[in-house]
Amino acid sequence: MCYSAQIVADYRKYVKRFGADMNIHDFARLYWDRADGSAVKTPRSMDAAFADPATDDERQIKAAIDDFAAKQTVKLEQDLFKQRTRLADAERTLLTKTTKAATESKRIATDKIETALRGLDDLRRSEVKERDSRIFPGWYAPVMIVQDGKRVIVPMRFRCRLPGWTAKTEIAKDGTYNARRDSLSTAWRKLFGYQHGIIMVDWFYENVKRDGQNVVLRFDPTPGEPLLIACLWNRWTSPGEPDLLSFGAITDEPPPEVAAAGHDRCIVPIKPENIDAWLNPDPKNLAAQYAILDDRVRPYYEHRLAA
Template identity: 70%
Template sequence: MCYSAQIEADYRKYVKMFGAAMSLREFAELYWEHGGRELKAPMAMEAAFSDPQTDDEHRIQALIAENNALRATKFEQELFKQRARLADAERILETKTTKAATESRRIALDKIDAAARRLADLKRTTLKDADSQIYPGWYAPVMIVQDGRRVVVPMRYRCRLPGWTEQMEREKPGTFNARRDNLRRVWGKLFGHNHGIMVVNRFYENVDQNGKNVVLQFDPQPAQPMLVACLWSRTTIPGEPDLWSFAAITDEPPPEVAATGHDRCIIPIKPEHLDAWLNPNPSDLAAQYAILDDRERPYFEHRLAA
């Protein structure tokens, strides 16, 4: 499965590369709906709106700024709370070493570090490679076709299948990937109907090596943006904005990935198949399987993730 990926998070790149339009409503609802709650979105996706050029971009930039201000207040409150906790624990430890005070001190230090890092990230303006990285449950731009045009929509990287409830989703948290050999059975309501593309520059996997879990980074050679085949779903939730979610399709890995001990790999489709993939004919699934089989096949170099 694709544990994590470094994506093209700037929707403007999709506009330039593919002539896609931004789905203003979905971007705006994403930030409006979270309203200061922790939003799992790559910083690079938000940074794309830091220099707004249109009225729509100004609206989204304002929502992002408002959301980040609320989040900053939350982190500052957490810092105050944990620093008070730390001081209390250290006062106790000055006179007597207790297990409870030692543990409280450890937890406070960890939470202070986490809150300080998140607060610093909100204020940082220079992007790092990690600012384009997503994990299951995070939001990412996905290109789909709506009403005959290519549109970029922010979607959660874990698909809620049609008919599923939130509880059913929690019981099956692995739906951020869709196995090619399960497309008809498990994903039949989406395969041949709701196809999308996520642009990925590299991906990461958890691999067991000598009984120890390590995270490997896989880079395509030559370096290139990969058009990763995805399936997506739109779930209507009464009283809330619709939930847009997606999964990356995976298949048996190429030899160099299999040699590392991993048994799955994302599927980058060829640019010449883009229109056919985004506009599937549900009566001709063989054509969609043919696109997945006639994929791009870069060589994947790997190394331990930083």
């Protein structure tokens, strides 16, 4: 069901390829909310698009990104000090007596030290790495939609909060990053035919069972062109609450090679010539939208164990 994907996270690539505009206000609100302590997760490659701002709005976003990084640096440095102290205490205990508690404390402290150091390294480096474009459910990504007749890029959370839901509903039904094709006329009926989007994906990851164990496979489309993945999205509003933009990727039965690898779903890439028809749906002609999903790009997906 595409629990994770390698995306094109730089909004400028959407602007260049599709002639889309960026909704600067939604991007600014997202980054300022994160700097103020909101639980917002963005891929580093999306942040990196604002590393060299050219306008006042972009400079404000860059300031919010820098503010968040500074706060995260302080938090990680404090945790690093705490865990190094914990590790030293455990090692002193183990010098005189081997106990289960001290051994476990040493293991946990060592793991957390490695995590903190890795986080600090990520915050301090300027170059963008391949892993910086990977998203998971709950992370934000740029999504192309149509607003007022124009293609627009907006940041949305990858897990859709459906119309009429609350945050509590979402906790109980947390699989809405996956918009199943066979549920479009039921669970997704208020969005299918109304609010369609596209996200560019380079490849995707899936959990599969191998010899009784869970492994993560990476599926690469051949040829290796970015896929235009069909999505449904929603702007959730509630009195006294900030708006939430979120989306789910449409999935369907897998092609033979994905099924043979052990997974039963696959994201749906649409053809470039169907972009406008997909982004401007007619709710009175859902058959046309189903036809777009059926007339999809059908690459061959090579797979391998994820690094």
